[in-house]
Amino acid sequence: MTDKSFLLSFMALSSLMVYLFVSAPAPLPESAPQGMAVSIDRVFELVEAENDVVRALWTKEIVGDGQKIGLEFNENWDEKDVQAGPLPALFLRETAKNLEKTPIRLSLFLGSDFPISPANRFEGMQMEKFTTIRETGEPQFFFSEDTGRYTAMFSDIAIAEPCIRCHNEHDESPKNDWKLNDVMGATTWMYPEPSVTVDQVLEILKTVRQAFREAYASYLEKAQSFEQRPEIGEKWPRDGYYLPSERVFMDEVTRRVARDTLMSLLEITRPQSVSAEGLGDTAKHTVEARGRRQSSSLKPEKRG
Numbered sequence: 001m002t003d004k005s006f007l008l009s010f011m012a013l014s015s016l017m018v019y020l021f022v023s024a025p026a027p028l029p030e031s032a033p034q035g036m037a038v039s040i041d042r043v044f045e046l047v048e049a050e051n052d053v054v055r056a057l058w059t060k061e062i063v064g065d066g067q068k069i070g071l072e073f074n075e076n077w078d079e080k081d082v083q084a085g086p087l088p089a090l091f092l093r094e095t096a097k098n099l100e101k102t103p104i105r106l107s108l109f110l111g112s113d114f115p116i117s118p119a120n121r122f123e124g125m126q127m128e129k130f131t132t133i134r135e136t137g138e139p140q141f142f143f144s145e146d147t148g149r150y151t152a153m154f155s156d157i158a159i160a161e162p163c164i165r166c167h168n169e170h171d172e173s174p175k176n177d178w179k180l181n182d183v184m185g186a187t188t189w190m191y192p193e194p195s196v197t198v199d200q201v202l203e204i205l206k207t208v209r210q211a212f213r214e215a216y217a218s219y220l221e222k223a224q225s226f227e228q229r230p231e232i233g234e235k236w237p238r239d240g241y242y243l244p245s246e247r248v249f250m251d252e253v254t255r256r257v258a259r260d261t262l263m264s265l266l267e268i269t270r271p272q273s274v275s276a277e278g279l280g281d282t283a284k285h286t287v288e289a290r291g292r293r294q295s296s297s298l299k300p301e302k303r304g
Contacts, residue, residue, distance in 0.1 A: 037195045038268050041141045044152035044189045046201070046264055047106070047208050048139075051092075051187065053256045054212050057249075059088045062219075065237035071230065078218075083226045085219045092187070094218055098211035104204055105192055107149070110156060112185030114175040122186070129153050130186050137183075149190040156185040198268065205261070212253065217246050 063073050063085070072084035086094055089110055096108040111122045113130060122130050129140040133155050140153045158180055196204065223230055223243060235242035244252070 036198050036268070038198060038201055040150050040191050040194055040196060041152060042264075042268065043191070043196060043201055043204060044141070045139075046205060046261065047189060048152065048154050048187060049260065049264070050205070050208065050212075050253075050257050051095075051108075054095075054253055055088060055092065057253065057256070058091050058216075061236055061238065062243070063088060066243075069237050069241050070228075071237065077222065085222060086215075091215055091219075094215040095208075095211045098214045099208065102207050102211070104207045106204055106208070107190040109188040109190070110185055111188055112156075114184075117172075120185075126151075126153065126188065133186055134183055143194075144190070147190060149192050150194055152189045153186040154188075155183045156187050158182050158184050198265075201265070201268070209250070209253070213246060213250050216249050220246060 066085070067073065073087050074082070074084045075087060075090060076082045077084040077086045077090065092108070092110050096110075099106055099108055109120075111120050111126065111130070113122060113127065124146055125142065125144055129142060129151075130153060132138070132140055133153060137155060139155070140151075142151055143149075144151045220232060220243065223232070228241075230237075230241050230243045232243050232245050234244070234248055236244050
C-alpha cells in the first residue's frame with residue numbers, strides 16, 4: 001500500500017470511527033473502504049477483545065465492588081421477587097440473547113467441560129478444540145460442520161472471587177475446586193460466512209456494543225425494583241451505594257476500547273488483509289494475529 005493510499009484509508013477509517021464511537025453518528029461516509037474483504041477470524045478477535053474489556057469491567061467494578069456495598073448477584077436475578085443482578089457468565093448470556101434479536105447473524109455462547117448447566121457442555125469438535133485451549137492457551141478458529149458456521153473459541157479464565165465462589169458452592173456444579181486463574185470455559189463466537197466487508201465489520205461492532213448496552217440497561221431496570229435502590233448516575237460502587245448510568249457505563253467501555261479498536265481497524269486496511277478470492281479457508285488465521293490479541297491492552301485481564 002502506498003503512503004497516499006494508506007493516508008486515504010486512515011482518513012476514511014477515522015471518519016468511520018466517528019460512526020462507531022459517537023452515540024448519534026452521521027451516515028457512513030462514501031469514502032469508506034466498504035468493499036474490502038476481511039476474514040471473519042479478525043472480526044472474532046475484535047469483538048472478543050471488546051468483550052474482554054466489558055466482562056472485566058462488569059466482574060470487578062460492578063459485581064466485585066457491588067458485593068462489598070451490599071448489592072446481590074446470583075443466577076436467579078431475572079426472577080420477579082429476586083433483588084439481584086446477573087453473575088458475570090449470566091451478563092454474557094444476556095448479551096448473547098440481545099445479539100440473537102439482531103439481523104447480523106453473529107452468535108455468542110459460553111461453554112465448558114464442567115458447566116453448571118448441562119446445556120452449556122461442549123460436545124464434538126468444540127470439545128476437541130477446547131481441549132487444545134486447555135493445553136496451549138491459544139484461541140481456536142475453525143469451521144464447525146455440525147453448525148455450518150465459522151467459529152472462534154477464546155479461553156474464559158476466572159479472574160475474581162465471584163466466578164469461583166459461584167461454581168464451587170453451587171449444588172449442581174460438577175466441579176467444586178476451581179481456583180483463581182483457572183480456565184473455566186471458552187467464549188465461543190459463530191458466524192455463517194468466512195469474510196465480511198469493512199462496513200459490515202463496523203456494523204457488527206456497533207451491534208455488539210448495543211448488546212452490551214442493553215444487557216447493562218436490563219440490570220439497571222431491575223435495580224430500580226430493589227427495596228434499597230442504589231443511586232444511579234455518575235458514580236460507581238467503589239464510591240458507595242451507587243451504580244453508573246447506562247451512559248456512564250458505556251462511556252467507560254468506549255474509553256477503554258477506542259484506541260486498540262481503531263488500531264485494529266487501521267491494520268485491516270493493510271495489504272496483508274486477505275482478499276475476497278482467498279478467504280475460502282478461515283484457518284489461514286496467523287500466529288501473528290493471535291499474538292496481537294494476546295498482547296493487546298484491550299485485554300488487561302481475563303474475566304470470570
